[in-house]
Every structure is written in structure tokens, then in C-alpha cells.
Amino acid sequence: MKVYVDRNMCEGNGRCVDAAAEVFEVRDDDRAYVRMENPPEALREKIKLAIRMCPRQAISLED
């Protein structure tokens, strides 16, 4: 699966990091980045939590 952060929507709230620190990080530009190209299936639930928790709904998942 591929995970995307919409750069127009992300405002660096970091809830994604709370939900799935393996997959997301907020960098010095106050924007979240995806840390891995193809996260393993085992992280799917955490990624779905990050998607729900993002206040700006900036994250999406593609199988």
C-alpha cells in the first residue's frame, strides 16, 4: 500500500505521528512526511487511525 500526505492540507499537527510514528514524521518545515514508501500490512490499522485522527484529513491510503 502507499500512503500520501496532502501538502496543501497538512499543517503539522502531528496526530499522525501519535498514531503511527513508524510511518509519519513532522519535519522542521512543520509538515508531515511519510517515512516509508510501502508500509507493511501490519501497520494498516495504525495508518487508518492516523487517517481518522488527522484534523485536516490530509492523509490517504492507496492499495
Place this chain on the structure above:
Amino acid sequence: MNAESLSLDTIDIISQDHYVKSGYPHREWAYLRKHAPVFWYDRPNVRPFWAVTKHADLIAISRQPKQFINAPRLLITTTDLEIVGGEMLFRHLLNMDPPEHGRYRDLVNRRFTPRAVRQLEGEVAEITSELIRNLYQRSRDGVVECDFVTDVAAKVPVDVIAAQMGVPKQDRHQIFTWTNEIIGSSDPEFQTGGSAQETLQLAREGMFKYFADLVEDRKKNPKDDLTSVLAQSRMNSEPLPLFEMMSYFLLLIVAGNETTRNATSGGLLALIDNPAEAEKLKRNPELLRSAIEEIVRWVSPVIQFARTATEDTEIRGQKIKAGDTLALFYPSANRDEEVFEEPFKFNISREPNPHVAFGIGEHFCLGANLARLELEVIVRELLKCVDYAELCGPVERLRSSFVGGIKHMPVRLKLSPPA
């Protein structure tokens, strides 16, 4: 709570008097969630709209800011208080839609990240502890009676946002007054002109003139404040249009002021009404963050915002037509039985707490992190200094179906001597 049974024909979730007399219509919202979660509200006193009361629907609609837009109608009011041409009183983030909305938001959003806001912690703590020291000075053996709203809750957010804007200390009381007149224009206590409309217009004009002058100063002498940022911002290679720039100031000042004040007062009230939770928080300070989230869910200061459908669609079998208004009721979503376990229990350890008091998606509250910081600091300082707190008079609510406001809250506090 009266024992009258509710019916879809007569249910009232919108008249301002209902809110001032009985607080939030939780009973009515619960009824709608159960019997008519997407309900066409058509009464003589209001332009009809779909009442959206479920958490899932509020989120689904909020996630589609192009299909459900803000500009045509910002919020629902009864027709007697509806401001004709209201959308032309201001043009800012609340009544803008993508892509313009994002372009305006990008001008200041870096100032409201968790990281940026954390830098204000010391300042917020100093403002708060000074307020508590002043109260102690008025006390006898630490016991003092005060209006918690005017003496504490109202003062912190206005000071903090005014400082962020670059408004000097001597002007902050005027800002505070204008805010009350804008948000509380339908409440007789704040009406200056003859009517709600006049009150709002006068306050708006006052604020616009004030900030126009401040902007002129910051163009010549830029400082590290939000006024300077907006004074120097460019949109399409031009400075911001004056109307939109003034509207932006109004938004930042008013939104940052009123709601946090209400969450603070409502939060203290919740702790007074739930002494076991207050004790739990005192004994477990690591629960502060989750307590603040629960206070925000519980109080839900913003009652509603409206959206207008841009195309025909269907929600829970209800046929929504292009042009129909939908009203999103945030406090209702925050008590949704399908989402929150025991939603009518104030539980400072509630986890998870997926409340939508700050909204979600495109228009998610820009000031959410700042509001959280202010609440954390205020509650933390109160827990340190207040041995007990009790109401010593009636809570007076704002006459509004937009923001759940507490105007006055007489409390008796027992304070420990300041360190």
C-alpha cells in the same frame, strides 16, 4: 428536565431564548439522532435547513468542502436576527471556500502549529498566575468571591491573541468589548446600537478602523506579530485587499477570544459538578491533556456552522438538493452514543476522544493548538492554587444559538497563598 415528550413537529433547536433559558438542547439533539438524524427543519421563524446531528455525518460533510461550501450561509439564525447581506459584513476564512480559503489560511497557519504555540507557554502562564495573584489579594484568608468569567476566563484568551496580533495592553479592553458586541449582538447585555444588526455593524467598523491604523504602522515598522505578517502578505502578487485583511483581523480576534473563554468557564463548571473527576485530576496531573480534550468535548463552545450543498446528493436516505443548507451541530456529534461510551458522563480519562468541537478537515479550527495550550495552562494553574471552588450565584448564559456562552459565573474560591 421537563417530562414533556418531544415530537418532530414542535422540536426547537434554534431559538436563542431556548439556549439562554435551558442551555444546550441535548435532549432534543438526542431525539433527532435517534429518530431523524438528517432532519429537514422547517419552521416559520427560520429559513429551512437540514439539521445534521450525527458524528459520522458531520465528518463526512466536513471532508467535502467543495461539495458542501461555506460562503452562501455561515450559520443558522432565526429570521428576526438574520443579518441581511450578512456575508458582506466580512470575508474571511469562515466564509471562504477552496481554493481561496487555503491561500488565505497559508498566510498565518505556521504561527498556530503545536510547536509555534508551545513557545507561548511561559507568557500564558505569567498572565494566568498574575490573575490568580490579583484574586488572592482580594481574598480574606484565601476565600474570594468573583465572577469567574470576567475576572479569569475572559482575560487570558483576549490577552494572548491580542499580544499575538501586536495590540498594545492599553487597547485590549476595547478589543474585548468589540468581541462581545460581535458575538453577543443578539444579547441585550451587549447591544449598543438599537438592534443586533446595528450593534454588530458599529463594533465591526470600530475594529476595522483600529486595525487599519495598526496595519499602517506595521507597514512602516514591521514587528514579529500577526498584524505585521498580514500587513506584508501578498495574494496574487498584490497586498491583501483591505476588506479581506480587516476581516482576517476580526476573525483572529473574535474566534480566539470567545470560544476559549467559554471552554474555560464551562470546564470549571464541569469540574465543580463532577468533584470526583476534579480530585482524580489533582491526584494525577499526567491526565491534564486528556482532561482538556474532555472539557472541550463536554463544553463544545461552537454550537453550529452551516454548509450549502452544491449538487444534489443523499445522506441517510434523505434527498439533499443543490442549494439546500445543512447545519452541523457539533455538541450533538460530541454526544453521539454510537461513538462515545457513556457520552453524558464527564470523564477526564476518556480515551479515545474523537470529538469534533474544533471541526475537522478544510476548516478545522486554526487556533485549536493555541486554545488547548491556554486551557492546559489555566487548568494547571487553578489546580495548583485552588483548594476548592463552588458556585455562589446563578450562571448567566449568552442569548445565542451559535456560541454556547457563559456571560457570568459567580464562584467562591479558596486559594492557597501564591508561591
